Each structure stands twice: as structure tokens, then as C-alpha cells.
Amino acid sequence: MKRLATLAAIAAAVLFPFLVTSPYYLHLVVVIAIFSIVTMGLDIVFGYTGEVSLGHAALFGVGAYTAGVLAFQFGLGFWIAIPCAIVVALAFGALLALPALRVTGPYLAMVTLAFGTIVAILINEMTFLTNGPLGISLSKPLFADVREQLPFLEMSRPRLRDVEYYYVVMASFALVVLVINRLLASRFGRAFEALRDSPIASDCMGVSVYRHKVLAFVLSAGFAGFAGVLFAYSEQYIAPNNFSFELSIQFLLAVTMGGRKSRVGPVLGAAIVVYLPNLLADIGQFRAVAGSIAAVAVLSGGWRMIKLPEERLRTLVPVLLCLGFFVFSLLLEKITDYKLTVFGLMILFMVYYLPEGIWGFVRTGLAGFVSAPAPIAARGDDANVWSATAPRVAEGRALLEVKHITMQFGGLKALDNIDLTVMPGTIHGLIGPNGSGKSTMMNVLTGIYTPTAGAVAFEGQDIQGQTPSAIAGAGIARTFQNVQLFGELSLLQNIMVGLNHFYRGGVADVALATPRARREEAAARLRAASLLRFVGLEALAHEEARNLPYGKQRLLEIARALALDPKLLLLDEPAAGLTAPDIKELIAIIHKIRDHGITLILIEHHMDVVMTLSDTVTVLDFGQKIAEGKPAEVQADAKVIAAYLGGSHAEAA
Amino acid sequence: MQILAQLIASGIAVGMIYGVIAFGYQLTFATSKTLNFGQGEALMLGSLVGLTVVSFTGYWIMLPIVLAFGLVQGAVVERLGVRQAIRTKSEAGWIMATIALGIIFKNLAENIWGRDALKFPSPLPEAPLSFMGVNVLPMEVVIVFGALAMMLLVEVFNRRSIYGKAVVATANDRDAAGLMGINTSLVITFSYSLSSMTAAFAGVLVAPVTLTGAAMGGALGLKAFAVAIIGGLSSGMGVVVGGLILGITETLTGYYISTGYKDVPGLVLLLLVLSFKPSGLFGSATIKKV
């Protein structure tokens, strides 16, 4: 089905210049395709990693001006401009991303905005290079004069030039779609989605949030730069005010309106923002479109009302709004003065009723008719559960040594001068009442917190102060007390994020789909499926993680942590919320993990679980270590009993 | 020396304008972690409504009317643009919705008040005051102190009143505050009202100096956004300092370096501040909870 649609789209694109001979529509399609390249690239940042960039117009401008300056100052043409512009845009993207992506949310939006403004000022002021406010004129290249070879074409020279350029842009567009599809289906795409769902879990899976955000941003900048060249040669004139802040807003609007996290959505969005000014200029066209929107609304709303009678009222409102919009368009005499209001109302309507954008809406609607493509089957086996090389740890020496760790938050000492030694191959229990500092300890060990004082040595190396992803890379994996799965990824993909460390191929491998990239992907898939099988979730491999019941989510987290091939595995309350049979299964799994030479630290409130599993137990209370020893010794300790039963901390497990 | 003093004086006036608008960003960010990207338009509407009202009532009666208008306008923005997005936890939603409302407000203002910049009558004489060779307009002095007074009043209100406590609670943990019986969505609506009220007030305050008109909001709103980020979105002190820094940097750069690059150092400063202090000069870093 999808393949058929793709083929139809390609055929339509190839035939278009001959079916519609008006240069107006040809140019319109070219501009839409160029904007689509930017919006699809922006979608990587905005849709997948969830960060807002207001600097993409500037990156687009950097690309266009690279082409402009090369032509204007050096007389270099289109084919040289393309690689140069991509490289320059990548460089600018990195220049921006490296400092900017230390911040997030509105701070990042501001940084990108500031960057955009600075670039616009520089283009305007650096007259010696950019010709300043006068702008740069270029001329569209005629790639090959094929009129003599293909006499049946019957084209004038300018038209041939336009048609050729159309094909160049369309080919570029197709290429970009292909590359973005490959990137997003690869480990990079999974990492982008993962870091948005849970940045902390990503870091702790060795997928550095910062580095992947920078990567996403830089890639996206490259696409914007590429589109910039195409734009410069399509418009044949560029000036600084082409690339203003408003254009960045338009790109964002396009992605949101079209629908994030897809290729079709950003293309639809680009078509809307490009065509909307024309549409809103002509009252007749505007009425026609408002009418067809109303018709679609009535049809889809009516269908929905029949299918979901209990939501009748909620469905009725948007349908009435669409009808009202149509009536409004009929009453409107002149549209120029109010076109921005109409535009604003359209955005509001989308935010309310099409939060996933037009394509999101269509996709949900189509889901009832078209079955989703079957995902590539993944069959795991027992042979591929464990890493080919078993973790090797020096016997007899401590695997983890925590020395005098203090962690202070303001006036509160969450951890106060704690020592902890974990021997290889053991299961080390860590217990204590709520608020005693267990989870803080976990966070210190995995680098989420930098301890106020003290040192953590893992295999003899100090690791305090290192980033979570570096620590994960060193061989410490963890699960989380409040489950941190990548909700919108499938179970299989969740585990494949954990397997990120295993890939050697880079972006170029993925983009070119080299044999290595394919081999690695297949191997990772097999390994992930095997891990799923190990925790008994193989049947649900393609389910989205957020749809799992709670107990299964904890198992999935363990499988994902194992994907890191850790030497030390930290389990933070793995039995919380599990039923009795589930707990039994869990205990069996933990035993198997230990049998494969992986050391474990176990935080748990279920005393029976801790006591049956642990070789050594450490008890924390108010950030202090109050007892340590074999389970039986600890259970008999008076201080421990007091901590659990006495005072105000009566929340014994 | 005299020139430096003159530049700093002008920078302070400009900076306080940025600061008081930036303050509005903080108010809503504190309660809902959202910003009104149409803050500049709230300022513009306040100032244009003020312009219409002032011809009937005179300056002083106009003020409370504009403040009331700001309260209502902010509530409208929150109800139409932000609430839905907060409910669905959609980051893109509130950004798009507040931008959309800003566009609509601007377009409506263009149709009501025209597309040109308009003069706002100054309640004070327009002849400059001279202190030791430094000239300032009486209205600039009013801007500086009016802005400070406005921020102070809102701060006092936030700290002393029961609403203020609800704000703090909502800011700390919206879900917990909700469980404690605080109507958090009302708190958020009210924070938007307050935010637009300060913006509307800022609008009538600055209009005699900056001119008013449908287009006045855009540039000021963006500069104020920069100020809010430099200062930190969680610090009242931050916007004042951030505003002064940006305002003074602009005039000093303009004079001593080049007027063409006037905006660059302020923005570079912003980038530097954020590279070293990711939550702004006075912002406090949040502790990640796992």
C-alpha cells in the first residue's frame, strides 16, 4: 500500500511539468519541495528530539548565501555550491548546537533566536562579502540543452531551464526523504525519540542526550543549508530580509500543522505555508477551500458520531466550527485585511482539534481502513541473550568502591559520608526506609548527581563527576524506581537503544545503507529479540512500551539494562508493583543474571526478595549507613529494627 | 564622561522597558512552565486601548481601565491558547497557540487602529530634564520608577496574599498543589491575567516615548524574551538586571563600536551567559528527580 502510494507520487512528480504547463504551478511546487526539505529536517529536531528551534531560517539563509557568495564573489556555480553550502551549514549548526544544546526548552528557543538574529545582522552588515542589503542575483543554470537530442519536447530555452531545475529539486527532495527515512529508522532515530521520552534513561543507556541532540541539530542544519542553495537558485535573488525570524516561525508552524514525526506531515505543512498567502489573497479560492474543509469535517465528524455516540458532543463542536468558518468565508467581502486573523484562527483550530497535525489526523482516520505494515519479524534465541564475551572482572578485588560519599542538597545531607564496597559476582542489597538516601546513592553511582564530597571507584577507576553516558559505557547499567521507558518506542526498539554501544557504523553508513550498517542492524535486532525472550516479553516485541502493564515494564527495563552488557547492574525496586507470580519470575531472572557473572546492587522494599537474593545487605537511614552484613545479621540488628519500626518512619515494607 | 552618563541613562530607560515586559514572561512561567509568545501583543493592545480611552477620561482614570483590560486579555489568552495545551501536555501546542493569538490580536489591532505608528499623548511635559549635562525625558524617569513599582507591587502581592502562596505551591509541584485543594488552573489563569496586566501597564507607560501602533509589540516582545532568559525565568531580580544589561550594552555598543552591530554584543552576551549558567544569571538550577 505504502509502496504503491510512493510509486504513484513519483510518477506524478515525473509527469507534472508536462501535465501542468503553467510555470506558476511549477515554481510553486519547487518552492514547496524546497521548504519541505527544511521542514523535514526541522522535524528531526522539533518532532523527534522535542526541542524548539527558532534559528532554522538563519541556517537556511546560510545555505542560500553560501551559494550566493560563491556565485557573486567567485563565479562558482550550482554544483560547487551544494557541497559547500551543506558543509558551511553543518559548521554553523555545530557552532550553534555545541553551546546551545546545554540548555533546553525556552532557553534553547531563545538561543536559536539570538543566533538567527546575529546571522541576519551579519549578512546585512558584511557588505564586502554578501553585498549587504542590495542582495545577490544569481541565474538559474541550464544543466543540459537537450532540445536537439529530444526534439519532441518542444520547449523554449527558459522553460527547459525551469523544467530541468524542477527535476533537480525533485530529485534532491527524494534523496532527502530517503536519507531522513534511513536515519530515523536507525539507531540515531531511536536515540532521538528515546532522549525526548526520557533523557535520564537515555544517558544511563550510554546514549548521550547532549551528543545526540547536537547530532540531530547539526543534521537538520545540513538539510536547511542544502535547501538554501536550491532556494537561492530557484528565486535567483536573495536578500537579507528573506531569512527573518518570521520564516523560522513559519517552518515551525509547517511542521506542527502538517504533523510531526512523519515525512508527509512536514511536506503538507510546507505546502500550506507556501500556498496560504496566495489562497488568502483570492476570496473565491478561499471559499472553495473553506467549503471543502467543512465537507470533510461533516463527513468525518458524522462518521465519528456514528461510531462513537458517547463522544457526539465533543465531535460536534469542531464540525460546527468548520461550518461556521465556511459561512464566515461567504460573508467576507474582502480578505486581505483579515487574512492574518484567518491564519491565526486556523492555527488555533489545529491546536485544539488536530494536535497531531493534519497528517496525524489523516493517519488515525486511515488506521481503520489500512492495516499497519507488519514490522520485520524478529525471532530471538537463547544463544544471543548474553554478550559474546562474558564480562571479565578481576577476582578478589572490589568491583565498586564508594569512599566517604556526601551528597548535599542545600541544607539537607541526603548522603552523609557513606562507604560501600561491592565485590564482583555478588548481589548487594541496599535497603532503608523511604527518604534514607538509597535512590540518591543510585544517582550518584550512575553520574546523575555529582557528589559533594568523596569518591566512587569502579574497577579501580574514579568515576565520580563523569557523565551518566560515560559511566554507562564503563559498564554500569541501571533500572529506575519510577519506570523510565521510552514510551513511544516498541519493546524491541527500547532494547535496541540499550544496544547503541554495539554499533560501529556512523551517520554516513546509515545514510548510504552500507552493508556494515545493515549487518549491525540485523545483529542488534536479533540480540534485542533474544533479550526480550529472556524476560518473557517476546510476544509483545512490537507493542509500544507505554501500553505495557506496570510489572512488565519493570522486566523490560531489566532487559534494556542488560543490553548494555554491564558489569554492574543497579536495580531500583524491581519488585515494586509486581504480583506474587511475577516476583517469582523476577527472582529467577536475577539469579540467571548473576550466574552470567554480572554483579548486582538491589534496592528493594520487599524484604523477602532482598533477603533471599542478597549476599550482603547495607542499610541506610537519614543518609547514613547504619548497618552492613549478611542478610541474617542485618535483620537482627537493633538499629535496623528501630529505623524501620521506630520514630516516625513506620513505613516498613 | 558626560556622554557615557548620557548613554547609560538612555540604556537604563530602554532596559527597564525590556525588564518590565520580561517580568510578564516570568509570571506565567512560574505557574505553568509556559510563556506567552504574544506578550508583545499584550503590551501593544494595552497601549492602544489606553490611547482610545485616554481621549475620553484623561490619563489617570485611563490607567485602571487599561489594567482591567490587561487582566481580561490575559485570561482570554490562557483560556483559549494555553489551557488546552497544558491539559494535553503538548509543548508545541502552547507555543503555536500563543503565537496564533498574537497574530490575531495584531491583525485586529491593525484593522481597528490602523497600520501606522501613532502618537501617545504624554501626561508629562516633553521638554527634557537636565542633570549635570545628562538629558532625560520626564517620561523616561516615570518609566523606570513605574516599572519598578509595578514589579514590586506584583511581587508583594505574590508573597503576601493567599493567591501568592497558591502560586508558589503551583510552581513547586502542580499535581501536589492540586491535591491540596488549590485550583491550579485558576492560579494559572490568574498568572496570565497578571502577566498581561503588567504588559498592558508597560504599554501605556512606554507609549509616550516609543510611539504606539499595531506593530509595536513584536520587537519589544523579542528583546524582553532575551532579557527574561538572561536574567533567568525564575527570578524577579533577574529581569531588572538583565534588562539593564541589555539596554546599556545596546547604547554603549551603538556609540563606541558601531550602530550597525548594536544588537550583536547583547545577544553574544546572552549566549555566553547561557553557556556558563544554563538557567540564566539569577535562575536556580532544578534538581533532576529520578
Added chain:
Amino acid sequence: MLRNLTVALALSTLLTTTALAQPVKIGLTGPFTGGSASMGVSMRDGVKLAVGEINKAGGIMGRQIQLVERDDEAKNEVGVQIAQELINKEQVVATLGFINTGVALASQRFYQEAEIPVLNNVATGTAIATQFKSPNYIFRTSANDQIQSAMIASEAVKRQGFKAPAILADSTNYGQLGREDLTKALALSNIKPVAEEKFNIGDTDMTAQLLRAKQAGADVILTYAIGPELAQIANGMAKLGWKVPMIGSWTLSMATFIDNAGANGEGAMMPQTFIQTGNTAKRKGFIEAYQAAYKVDRIPSPVSAAQGYDSVFLLKAAIEQAKSTDGAKIRAALENLQTKVDGVVTVYDHPYTATDHEAISGNIPVFGVVKGGRVVVAHEDDIAGDKAVRVKPKN
């Protein structure tokens, strides 16, 4: 056979008659929203006034004029799209418009390629009318920056004897291209500006720029910017307690400058092709018609309105002379216009040639001055007697 021929004949007559009855489509583009909208709207209203008059009197060769209005929002890329739409979809015969130099430079190449004449009504960038070599389809009815800056320089230096001008221009291409032309014009009198300062659209504080000019010892301020920022300059000077004359491009006549600068703007001078004083019958009629049609007393931008108005009559004359709506023929007719067109700005007597596409020559504009909140003629003897209507010298 014979029957077929009759049918074909009948059909073709039918087609030609309907073709004759078909309206003449003319594109009209400019910014009708946003910062430069007052110029765009005045220009549009001037054009519409003329079209109304012509249609009432029977149109062009018996065909009514139909305007296709498009708002370019002062954005280059929107202008480009509109050009494509007007040319290929609406298939206009010619286009009137362009307020912003950047939009003109970006869009008019498409008209040039499609061989459709454009009459630039307001944009003043010098490069506009010379962007293409002959056959050039781009014509202009406004005074370009070269003419204006020469006038400004000569007024400031020769007539009023200033020695140390400072240039204040906005950072858009309007301001910056004008600034370049101004420096060149000053250089002809061996004068170098003592300061050249920039500001952005929307800037509200001009202290730094003005102090630099003041410290450099400027005795006159030459401006290239638009209304609101010009007002900020005048107000900023008042604030600093520093008063030197302002002389600048025609935009000093914008209502947004005059109103917002108030007393501070009095005395500012600018070249004007048209001033709202009814000193000839033609002008009086135009002003009254405009006032009646749009219910205003003061035309928001009289220059834009007048140039827009005249452009329609120039185009009409050319189409009638060409007896065709073919672009190349209209261009040829414009370049050799036999009829004198009596416009409000001037009497257009052979306004264009194959190489000269500027209807306004350096002798046509006069200096206006802001006085009592209106633009009046600065030097009465400029328009005394037979100088009331100033005509381009024969090429």
C-alpha cells in the same frame, strides 16, 4: 465545406467579440499590511481612483480594466510568488506596484522573462529600472534614489551651505542603498559625511546614533528611513537638546513622521514629486476626488497616491497606442509614447525611451517642508508661474 467555413467564421467572430468584451487584467501589488502599508495603501487607492475614472469613461479600447490586487507584505518571497501568480495564473497585461526596493528586485525578473511591463510606482532603489538591459520591461514613475540623494545633497550643501552632514539610515535595503547614493552625491561636492549611522526598524532609542553625529560635529542630519524611526530621530534630538535641521528622502512626508514627531519634526525637508496643494486644476481635482472616495482629509502618502494614479493613465495611453495588450507592444509604446499624458505629478511627454525608463527626472521633484503638521512647498519660487508643472526635458 462552405458550411464549415461559415461556422468557423461565426465562431471566430464570436471569440473576438468576447475577447474584446473581456476586461484588461492589470496586476496591483504592494504591502497592504505591515510597516510600509500606508504607502502601499495610498498607492493602491490612487490606482483604484484612476481605474474607476477610466472604467466610467468606457475603459481602454472599450474594455474595462480589472485590477488583481495582491498584498506582498513587503516580503521578497511573497512578492516572487505573487509575480508568478499574476503572470501565469491571472495572466495580467501589466503590473503596477512595488513599494519596497527588495521586493521589486526579487520579483520583477519574472515579469522581464514573461515580457510583461511593470510600472514601479513607489520603490526608489536606483538599480530597479536598470536591472535589465534593453528590451527592459521595468518602468518607473517615482523619483529614484539617485535623483533624490542628488537633490538632498545639493539642498544641504549648495543651497543651505552645510559643511558637516551626518547620515542616519535604517538597516533595510531602502536605507542602506539610499545611504550609498547619498554618500556618492555628497562626494561630488567634495564632502564626506562626518558620521554614517544605522538603526533597525522598531528601534525606539536613537541616543547612540545621535550622540555620535553630535560628537562628530554634524550641522545637518540627512535621513534615509521611514516614518516611525524618523520621528524617533526628531524626538531624540529634542531629548538631547540638540537641534540641527533634518533633510532626507521623500519618506519624511509620511504621516507617521509628521504626527509622531509633532513640533520636533517641523522644518524637516524632503524631495517631493507631489505635494497635497491644489496648485493646478488637475491636482485639485485629484485631491478632492481622493478625499471624497476615501473619506480622509490628508492623504496618508500623497506621493504614492499621485504616482499610482498617474501610472494607470500612462499604461492606458500605451495600450491604446499599441492597440494591443501584448507585453512587447505595450513596452514599445511606452518607450515611444506619442500622446502627452496630463498627470497630477507632471505632464508626461515622451517620458520613456528604450534606454531611459525613469519618468521622473531630477528637475521634477521640489522640496517640501513640514509646516504646521503638513507638507508644504519649501521654496515658493520652485513652483511659481510656469514652474507649477515641471516637465522632464526632452531626451
